[in-house]
Amino acid sequence: MPLKPILLLMNETLRLDDHMALVSACESGAPVIPLFILDDAGAGDWKLGGARRWWLRESLKRLEKSLQAKGSRLILRSGNTAEMVSGLLGDVSAVYMTRSYSPIGRRVQEEIHQQCTVHDVDCRRFAGNLLLEPEDVRTKTGGIYEVFSPFWRRALELIDGSPPLGAPDRIPAPDAWPESDDLDDLKLDPKPAHWAEPIAATWVPGEDAAHDMLAKFLAEAARDYKAKRDVPGVEATSRLSPYLANGEISPRRIWAETQLHVMTNEQDRTGGDWFLRELGWREFSTHLLFNNPTLPVRPLKAQFEDFPWREGMDDKVEAWQQGRTGFPIVDAGMRQLWQTGWMHNRVRMIVASFLVKDMLWHWRTGEDWFWDTLVDADLANNAASWQWVAGCGADAAPYFRIFNPITQGEKFDPEGDYIRTYVPELSDLPNDYIHKPFEAPAGVLKMAGISLGETYPKPILDRKACRERALAALASIKKAA
Numbered sequence: 053m054p055l056k057p058i059l060l061l062m063n064e065t066l067r068l069d070d071h072m073a074l075v076s077a078c079e080s081g082a083p084v085i086p087l088f089i090l091d092d093a094g095a096g097d098w099k100l101g102g103a104r105r106w107w108l109r110e111s112l113k114r115l116e117k118s119l120q121a122k123g124s125r126l127i128l129r130s131g132n133t134a135e136m137v138s139g140l141l142g143d144v145s146a147v148y149m150t151r152s153y154s155p156i157g158r159r160v161q162e163e164i165h166q167q168c169t170v171h172d173v174d175c176r177r178f179a180g181n182l183l184l185e186p187e188d189v190r191t192k193t194g195g196i197y198e199v200f201s202p203f204w205r206r207a208l209e210l211i212d213g214s215p216p217l218g219a220p221d222r223i224p225a226p227d228a229w230p231e232s233d234d235l236d237d238l239k240l241d242p243k244p245a246h247w248a249e250p251i252a253a254t255w256v257p258g259e260d261a262a263h264d265m266l267a268k269f270l271a272e273a274a275r276d277y278k279a280k281r282d283v284p285g286v287e288a289t290s291r292l293s294p295y296l297a298n299g300e301i302s303p304r305r306i307w308a309e310t311q312l313h314v315m316t317n318e319q320d321r322t323g324g325d326w327f328l329r330e331l332g333w334r335e336f337s338t339h340l341l342f343n344n345p346t347l348p349v350r351p352l353k354a355q356f357e358d359f360p361w362r363e364g365m366d367d368k369v370e371a372w373q374q375g376r377t378g379f380p381i382v383d384a385g386m387r388q389l390w391q392t393g394w395m396h397n398r399v400r401m402i403v404a405s406f407l408v409k410d411m412l413w414h415w416r417t418g419e420d421w422f423w424d425t426l427v428d429a430d431l432a433n434n435a436a437s438w439q440w441v442a443g444c445g446a447d448a449a450p451y452f453r454i455f456n457p458i459t460q461g462e463k464f465d466p467e468g469d470y471i472r473t474y475v476p477e478l479s480d481l482p483n484d485y486i487h488k489p490f491e492a493p494a495g496v497l498k499m500a501g502i503s504l505g506e507t508y509p510k511p512i513l514d515r516k517a518c519r520e521r522a523l524a525a526l527a528s529i530k531k532a533a
């Protein structure tokens with residue numbers, strides 16, 4: 053009797069390298085049916101945003117090719133995930149998948165598990181997208197870490213550095229394949245189509261590109277990572293975030309390659325350690341989401357439930373989204389996001405602080421915009437980071453510490469390189485005024501070809517008054533508490 057195939061749900065893990073569920077399925081000797089299901093309705097408010105949809109389409113194309121090279125295929129479906137899987141259970145012996153940590157992903161995987169039990173089909177969830185499972189990193193008393201440094205100290209004790217698994221040489225194919233949708237049926241094309249053109253010019257999705265990016269980072273940027281990671285005008289960080297968000301590279305692979313690199317390049321060790329520490333923030337955010345499923349919608353600090361955030365849309369929020377606030381570093385960041393689907397971490401903090409503190413807008417408005425426009429949009433990292441900036445999250449920046457976009461710009465982009473890339477209409481301003489064109493004398497503006505309010509916006513707000521308003525808002529919840 054030929055073995056019945058194993059259904060391999062690839063939703064969380066668009067890669068062949070270090071894919072435990074895939075390797076285990078291949079080792080069983082049974083044929084394997086790789087399956088990807090797009091479940092927009094099931095994702096509710098967290099349906100993939102525009103930038104992630106563009107990325108996913110490109111990634112699925114490449115995954116299909118990699119699978120074909122191993123003698124396999126990728127079956128595509130769209131619809132309710134648990135129902136789709138359930139409809140295939142009569143023809144398979146098992147369902148394997150990589151574990152999800154998001155509230156929706158966990159619920160769907162639990163539904164699949166229950167369906168498998170009903171149909172007497174083996175169901176296995178494998179680790180794969182974290183260095184450590186959330187249940188394994190606990191305080192001495194079994195509690196959950198709410199502060200990053202002790203979390204990471206404990207994590208470093210636990211990470212065993214076990215080597216990542218390579219991709220299988222061949223993936224056994226079944227005698228008959230289930231029906232597959234076409235990629236076009238998944239409706240992943242951006243609207244309007246030209247919106248994604250600059251994003252497509254910036255990125256190459258897929259796992260091969262992820263490995264190239266890691267190798268390039270280690271060879272060229274790891275050494276100076278600690279010193280330069282906050283400078284947005286240079287390519288000093290790995291830009292691996294979209295590949296991690298799409299499961300195209302495993303954190304274990306990144307860990308192993310970085311350790312190997314610093315063993316032979318001792319001078320890169322400090323940079324390498326700082327880089328891995330950032331990967332630690334990703335672990336921390338995911339553990340936070342796992343332990344607090346309402347993280348994307350509710351503040352972790354309960355007193356912030358009553359904070360007088362402003363909500364909805366108005367022309368100031370539109371100016372923020374479009375990079376027309378009149379504050380160059382904020383505008384450069386928001387335009388980098390729109391044009392490339394990514395923004396430098398330092399600038400993410402600056403634009404987020406501007407929205408939640410200077411504008412007093414709800415952090416969820418920013419979280420939603422980032423969700424739609426980031427190629428690395430990640431439920432845990434996005435929610436935890438917005439809450440961190442807003443002062444209502446775990447280990448958060450205190451609310452009263454309000455970033456000044458001018459001094460931040462002067463400190464981290466002193467020559468104005470970043471501003472000149474994304475706000476070209478300010479290119480001819482001297483460095484002294486590049487972060488504050490509204491303070492430039494009329495003659496300087498004229499020489500630079502700038503007419504405030506026409507070629508570049510006047511500031512949309514008075515920062516001094518806004519700072520006082522923000523601190524008064526904070527005081528109002530302190531009084532209530």
Ligand SMILES: Cc1cc2nc3c(=O)[nH]c(=O)nc-3n(C[C@H](O)[C@H](O)[C@H](O)COP(=O)(O)OP(=O)(O)OC[C@H]3O[C@@H](n4cnc5c(N)ncnc54)[C@H](O)[C@@H]3O)c2cc1C
Binds near residue numbers: 291333334335431437
């Ligand atoms: C308001 C706000 C929203 C954010 N939203 C997201 C998001 O949706 N998705 C996302 O992946 N990151 C998010 N971040 C975190 C961070 O900005 C990005 O992970 C980082 O800029 C990615 O660039 P990189 O890959 O070059 O990072 P590197 O500096 O090369 O770091 C390596 C990896 O570590 C992880 N990492 C780095 N910094 C952080 C951080 N502060 N928190 C959590 N993980 C981190 C990422 O996976 C990153 O790819 C957000 C930060 C802020 C302030």
